[in-house]
Amino acid sequence: xxxxxxxxxxxxxxxxxxxxxxxxxxxxxxxxxxxxxxxxxxxxxxxxxxxxxxxxxxxxxxxxxxxxxxxxxxxxxxxxxxxxxxxxxxxxxxxxxxxxxxxxxxxxxxxxx
Amino acid sequence: xxxxxxxxxxxxxxxxxxxxxxxxxxxxxxxxxxxxxxxxxxxxxxxxxxxxxxxxxxxxxxxxxxxxxxxxxxxxxxxxxxxxxxxxxxxxxxxxxxxxxxxxxxxxxxxxxxxxxxxxxxxxxxxxxxxxxxxxxxxxxxxxxxxxxxxxxxxxxxxxxxxxxxxxxxxxxxxxxxxxxxxxxxxxxxxxxxxxxxxxxxxxxxxxxxxxxxxxxxxxxxxxxxxxxxxxxxxxxxxxxxxxxxxxxxxxxxxxxxxxxxxxxxxxxxxxxxxxxx
Numbered sequence: 001x002x003x004x005x006x007x008x009x010x011x012x013x014x015x016x017x018x019x020x021x022x023x024x025x026x027x028x029x030x031x032x033x034x035x036x037x038x039x040x041x042x043x044x045x046x047x048x049x050x051x052x053x054x055x056x057x058x059x060x061x062x063x064x065x066x067x068x069x070x071x072x073x074x075x076x077x078x079x080x081x082x083x084x085x086x087x088x089x090x091x092x093x094x095x096x097x098x099x100x101x102x103x104x105x106x107x108x109x110x111x112x113x
Numbered sequence: 114x115x116x117x118x119x120x121x122x123x124x125x126x127x128x129x130x131x132x133x134x135x136x137x138x139x140x141x142x143x144x145x146x147x148x149x150x151x152x153x154x155x156x157x158x159x160x161x162x163x164x165x166x167x168x169x170x171x172x173x174x175x176x177x178x179x180x181x182x183x184x185x186x187x188x189x190x191x192x193x194x195x196x197x198x199x200x201x202x203x204x205x206x207x208x209x210x211x212x213x214x215x216x217x218x219x220x221x222x223x224x225x226x227x228x229x230x231x232x233x234x235x236x237x238x239x240x241x242x243x244x245x246x247x248x249x250x251x252x253x254x255x256x257x258x259x260x261x262x263x264x265x266x267x268x269x270x271x272x273x274x275x276x277x278x279x280x281x282x283x284x285x286x287x288x289x290x291x292x293x294x295x296x297x298x299x300x301x302x303x304x305x306x307x308x309x310x311x312x313x314x315x316x317x318x319x320x321x322x323x324x325x326x327x328x329x330x331x332x333x334x335x336x337x338x339x340x341x342x343x344x345x346x347x348x349x350x351x352x353x354x355x356x357x358x359x360x361x362x363x364x365x366x367x368x369x370x371x372x373x374x375x376x377x378x379x380x381x382x383x384x385x386x387x388x389x390x391x
Contacts, residue, residue: 002264002295009181017175027172031181038298038324085323086357095359107177 003043006105007051013107018056023112026060030109034067036085036102041066060110069102128258129273132241132248185299188267192274192302196285201232202385203285205303207325209318210291212311213335215243216368218286222250224371225378229385230283234273236265236290243288253277264295267302284385297324305384311336312343316350319357326357331364333377338367 014026033039041064052058069082073089074096080089082102088095128136180186196203206214215235222231233254235243244256255273257265270287279285287303289296308329310318313336319326326332332354334347347365354361364380366373 002298005262005264005266005299006181009184012184013177013179013181017177021173021175023173038294084320085327086320086353088356095356105181107179107181109174109176109178111172111174113172 004047028061028111032106034102034104036069037105070100071097189300189302200282203303205306207289208309209293234287270301293322305330307331309333319354323357334365
């Protein structure tokens with residue numbers, strides 16, 4: 001259940017940024033999560049309520065943008081969509097690839113008052 | 114709420130103990146807790162009525178673009194710099210529970226301790242059992258009990274390392290909490306990550322739990338003495354693992370009989386940073 005650590009990491013960022021901006025609370029938080037980042041969204045949603053309790057995020061809307069995995073074959077340079085971290089190159093079958101997108105785990109923006 | 118284990122208590126952080134120490138002595142545990150609670154208190158204290166509430170409609174969007182695991186990564190980088198400066202070869206041992214991490218560790222320490230100085234950090238949810246097993250070999254060891262936590266994080270290792278007082282030119286073995294999922298996301302600042310899988314686990318584990326194999330450098334296949342009795346195709350296991358991470362390097366060993374351990378020892382000796390002679 002590392003999603004709890006993730007959720008609390010988000011709370012920490014929101015608390016720090018809200019204090020920096022001298023705001024009172026967050027009304028909306030935008031997250032970017034890659035589908036290869038190793039985060040189970042159902043688990044994150046499950047722990048969310050308890051993680052944000054008594055924090056600046058307690059009444060914030062959470063907006064998650066899922067970023068699709070994108071790999072680039074090291075052997076033949078082709079770029080391809082990835083659903084799993086073990087997907088191989090569809091053109092040449094190589095397992096050697098760079099992951100260009102899909103590992104994101106980011107707080108993109110918050111809206112504060 | 115506690116940031117490490119999710120418990121409601123403020124006094125149940127990870128306990129970082131040497132064998133023989135009492136559980137309530139963990140001053141570092143409280144320190145780790147601070148960050149997850151302090152914001153809440155300020156928030157509550159801040160509700161004084163002298164504030165002007167008239168600007169409630171004044172929404173402001175702040176572009177953050179911050180990595181959620183940044184805190185962990187910053188401290189991991191600090192650990193890593195410390196290891197490098199002191200010529201410490203740090204290994205993060207990960208696996209599911211029961212694959213033989215501690216047994217491999219025990220055998221390795223017993224066989225090599227005359228040649229290389231070792232230090233050990235043990236991570237488990239509860240008990241000092243593993244630390245006591247290492248302590249019996251006269252190796253300096255610190256146990257981290259994560260409570261409900263399912264993985265080690267870099268701040269726990271940071272505090273444990275301070276307690277260990279590691280000498281230069283040594284090997285630090287960090288045995289993570291037995292879990293094939295969560296520890297994969299948390300860099301501890303290690304030099305190399307070693308995933309251990311045993312022949313009793315089934316050959317498709319690498320694609321069932323790909324993140325752990327993707328982030329590891331070395332894969333030790335343990336319990337090869339049981340091969341005659343279990344239904345596993347080791348080559349298939351390796352093929353699956355290489356699909357996830359084509360750069361993985363394998364060792365096939367039995368911590369019980371000692372078979373195959375020599376190759377692992379050779380790798381350890383070659384890769385641990387050589388003591389600076391001059």
